[in-house]
Amino acid sequence: MASLQATSKRCITQLLRPRRQWPAAALARSQHTHSRKPPTHVDIEVAKAAAATAPQKPVHIPREIGPGVLEGEAPRVLLRPNNLFHAWDKSPSSQIRERASRIKHHAYCPHPEHKNSPRHIKFTCPDCGIPTYCSEEHWADDYENHLLICDALRESNEDEHDLRSGRFFPEFEYPGEQIEEQLINMTNWDTYLYTRGANAIDEDRQMRQVTKLLTYPITLASVVHELSPYDLRHRLTTEGLRSMAALRYNLHPPASGSGQDVKSVRINPPPVRLFILGARAESSLPRDVWYQLAYLFPRATFHLIFIGPESMKGREAEYPLPERTPDNPFGAVLERPSYRMKISTFVEYFHTLHEAHAFAPYDPYFDCFMLFHPGLGHPGSAAEWEYTLPILLDTKSPIICTGYTETDLKRDVDWVHNKCKGEFDVLLEPEENRFKSLRWDINDADPTDLSQSNWGLWAFRGKRYEATVPPPHTINP
Amino acid sequence: MFVTKALFASPRESQRSYYDASMVQGKSMIRARRPFVVKNALTGLAIVGFTAAVYTYTIRAVAQDNFEDVKVPDAPVQSAKASSQITSGLLSK
Numbered sequence: 001m002a003s004l005q006a007t008s009k010r011c012i013t014q015l016l017r018p019r020r021q022w023p024a025a026a027l028a029r030s031q032h033t034h035s036r037k038p039p040t041h042v043d044i045e046v047a048k049a050a051a052a053t054a055p056q057k058p059v060h061i062p063r064e065i066g067p068g069v070l071e072g073e074a075p076r077v078l079l080r081p082n083n084l085f086h087a088w089d090k091s092p093s094s095q096i097r098e099r100a101s102r103i104k105h106h107a108y109c110p111h112p113e114h115k116n117s118p119r120h121i122k123f124t125c126p127d128c129g130i131p132t133y134c135s136e137e138h139w140a141d142d143y144e145n146h147l148l149i150c151d152a153l154r155e156s157n158e159d160e161h162d163l164r165s166g167r168f169f170p171e172f173e174y175p176g177e178q179i180e181e182q183l184i185n186m187t188n189w190d191t192y193l194y195t196r197g198a199n200a201i202d203e204d205r206q207m208r209q210v211t212k213l214l215t216y217p218i219t220l221a222s223v224v225h226e227l228s229p230y231d232l233r234h235r236l237t238t239e240g241l242r243s244m245a246a247l248r249y250n251l252h253p254p255a256s257g258s259g260q261d262v263k264s265v266r267i268n269p270p271p272v273r274l275f276i277l278g279a280r281a282e283s284s285l286p287r288d289v290w291y292q293l294a295y296l297f298p299r300a301t302f303h304l305i306f307i308g309p310e311s312m313k314g315r316e317a318e319y320p321l322p323e324r325t326p327d328n329p330f331g332a333v334l335e336r337p338s339y340r341m342k343i344s345t346f347v348e349y350f351h352t353l354h355e356a357h358a359f360a361p362y363d364p365y366f367d368c369f370m371l372f373h374p375g376l377g378h379p380g381s382a383a384e385w386e387y388t389l390p391i392l393l394d395t396k397s398p399i400i401c402t403g404y405t406e407t408d409l410k411r412d413v414d415w416v417h418n419k420c421k422g423e424f425d426v427l428l429e430p431e432e433n434r435f436k437s438l439r440w441d442i443n444d445a446d447p448t449d450l451s452q453s454n455w456g457l458w459a460f461r462g463k464r465y466e467a468t469v470p471p472p473h474t475i476n477p
Numbered sequence: 478m479f480v481t482k483a484l485f486a487s488p489r490e491s492q493r494s495y496y497d498a499s500m501v502q503g504k505s506m507i508r509a510r511r512p513f514v515v516k517n518a519l520t521g522l523a524i525v526g527f528t529a530a531v532y533t534y535t536i537r538a539v540a541q542d543n544f545e546d547v548k549v550p551d552a553p554v555q556s557a558k559a560s561s562q563i564t565s566g567l568l569s570k
Binding site for chain 2: 175187188191193194197198199201202
């Protein structure tokens with residue numbers, strides 16, 4: 001039968017495939033970075049010192065010895081699809097049990113009785129399996145409020161176990177090259193994946209797992225691509241169109257007749273620089289996720305620059321950082337996943353690098369700033385952004401920001417309005433992101449605070465002032 | 478450094494994954510089509526309607542004419558003798 005033949009051929013290609021980093025491991029390891037920013041200030045000097053002076057033994061990067069299982073780890077329990085629901089404190093996975101104990105240590109019971117006397121969480125809801133209240137009585141008392149989020153919590157619970165279940169993840173085989181004439185439809189996730197030639201993802205759980213990772217590059221692409229769903233009639237402002245038109249000049253350059261032989265050598269423009277500021281989990285995403293950007297823009301070259309004090313979170317295997325040499329004065333980690341993309345990671349604040357003129361000059365035709373959940377208005381992190389924001393506005397390059405939830409987005413927008421009154425133009429109206437992650441994340445510091453990565457999206461840019469006023473036109477008699 | 482082009486599904490393979498073994502559309506295909514279902518149905522209706530209208534008009538235009546409303550006069554009555562003898566003209570007796 002034809003279908004059997006196709007199946008066995010696929011099996012053989014799977015067996016012959018070289019071992020590669022299973023993204024499930026990367027996802028599972030990066031879970032802790034999705035909690036909200038801690039209220040304490042991250043000491044950049046301590047972070048740098050720790051990174052630079054790690055013990056000088058040869059770096060041992062653990063290999064994958066099985067799907068999602070690293071060398072030196074106990075082999076994971078294989079969970080069947082009907083066996084994905086486990087209460088977190090009795091989970092077969094030690095990582096999840098650790099998270100449950102972290103919740104119980106840090107989070108407080110949300111029952112209104114605890115206004116003046118906060119109590120830590122001890123009781124796990126039997127319906128969703130997440131520790132949420134301090135006692136069964138408070139859980140039963142606050143049941144109507146808990147019911148609002150119980151289903152989403154249960155779904156998140158099962159997704160976490162699914163990630164560690166050791167199953168085969170066909171959804172993590174991302175689509176490959178796209179011929180230019182095959183246009184991409186960016187109306188929603190389903191049309192995007194279909195027009196990109198991805199394999200069909202039928203189950204909702206698989207969609208949730210894959211969108212959790214793909215949301216980062218695709219959110220960025222959905223704003224800057226020429227086939228973007230955001231146009232003048234849908235959320236893009238006139239100023240936004242100006243900024244995007246400038247960027248698209250280099251993202252979709254005209255064909256130059258370049259080829260392989262000497263006569264068709266052409267001068268190539270510098271790469272488009274995407275500065276990802278305040279990078280945390282984003283910098284540890286698998287490189288084929290970020291390389292999706294290169295497939296979406298077939299003639300453009302990219303330089304992705306991850307900047308932030310926590311940009312090496314989840315990448316401890318790559319320590320110690322490179323030596324600081326005149327060629328690399330900030331000890332940046334440089335990678336080339338393939339020939340059209342370069343990725344640099346700096347463990348620094350952006351304003352430090354800007355003052356050292358590390359990236360000057362900025363050009364709105366080449367540069368774009370991307371801030372994934374920066375928490376601009378979040379009380380724990382607003383102070384860190386106060387120094388960077390005027391610099392970003394000064395570069396006149398578009399600044400694209402996302403937010404965890406509607407409140408988070410609104411708080412960021414209000415903060416920017418307050419701090420930079422009249423100094424900025426909105427490029428993209430703040431609203432829900434079409435390419436948000438469909439998976440719910442649980443905040444370890446507050447389990448009732450559910451969020452989806454990149455839920456909201458907006459963009460702004462420093463205002464440009466005309467230096468001269470054009471002379472008034474006079475009509476010749 | 479990571480997967481090369483040869484290991485990605487060919488376009489034919491990825492297109493076929495949207496249909497099951499009996500060529501029925503899978504769930505992801507239906508989800509991908511959802512923004513266009515209503516507009517496509519209306520466009521299809523418009524095209525078929527136009528074709529039907531052209532057929533209807535043409536068939537009516539080349540159909541046989543209907544002469545029910547025209548009164549056909551009765552055939553003239555003639556007696557047997559009078560019709561066999563010529564009573565006037567050059568050959569009359």
